[in-house]
Amino acid sequence: MKKVIVMLAVLLSAVAMKAQEEVFSKYSEMGDISTFTVGKASLEKLPLDRFDVPGLKDIIDRIDKMTMLVSMGDNAGKKLGTKLPGQIAGKGFETKLKTNKDGKDVTVLQSKKDPSKVVIVVYKKPQAVAVYMQGEFSDVDLENYGQETE
Numbered sequence: 001m002k003k004v005i006v007m008l009a010v011l012l013s014a015v016a017m018k019a020q021e022e023v024f025s026k027y028s029e030m031g032d033i034s035t036f037t038v039g040k041a042s043l044e045k046l047p048l049d050r051f052d053v054p055g056l057k058d059i060i061d062r063i064d065k066m067t068m069l070v071s072m073g074d075n076a077g078k079k080l081g082t083k084l085p086g087q088i089a090g091k092g093f094e095t096k097l098k099t100n101k102d103g104k105d106v107t108v109l110q111s112k113k114d115p116s117k118v119v120i121v122v123y124k125k126p127q128a129v130a131v132y133m134q135g136e137f138s139d140v141d142l143e144n145y146g147q148e149t150e
Contacts (some may be wrong), residue, residue, distance in 0.1 A: 024132055027069050027084065032076035036068045063135040074126040081105060081123025084130055088119050096142040108142050118142065 071077035
């Protein structure tokens with residue numbers, strides 16, 4: 001019985017992972033979307049000292065693999081920025097943070113079953129960027145990350 005339960009759990013997690021990858025793949029096949037995949041070795045070479053972003057090095061150190069989708073046109077930007085977060089949420093991800101600052105809609109989602117998977121979508125008309133990251137995020141409070149503690 002235990003073997004059956006373990007096998008079902010593995011199959012269901014594989015299906016959920018495949019479904020999320022299909023959503024990203026669908027967008028990457030659009031004509032006005034550029035796709036980039038970056039591995040750990042490339043991320044370690046980034047000149048992070050150029051950016052004044054608190055906690056950036058910590059987040060970058062946690063990432064094993066990152067795929068970015070960048071819209072090149074108004075239509076693709078609107079689809080990526082407004083539809084992708086809902087589609088990802090429908091594939092087992094929960095919204096950890098949703099904010100609008102300076103005209104930018106930012107949504108951060110994390111897999112319910114596998115917290116090592118995080119998606120960030122930034123949309124400022126007419127452009128959108130979506131980032132899918134795999135790494136060690138299970139102990140990160142994404143809802144409050146980067147906020148000053150008093």
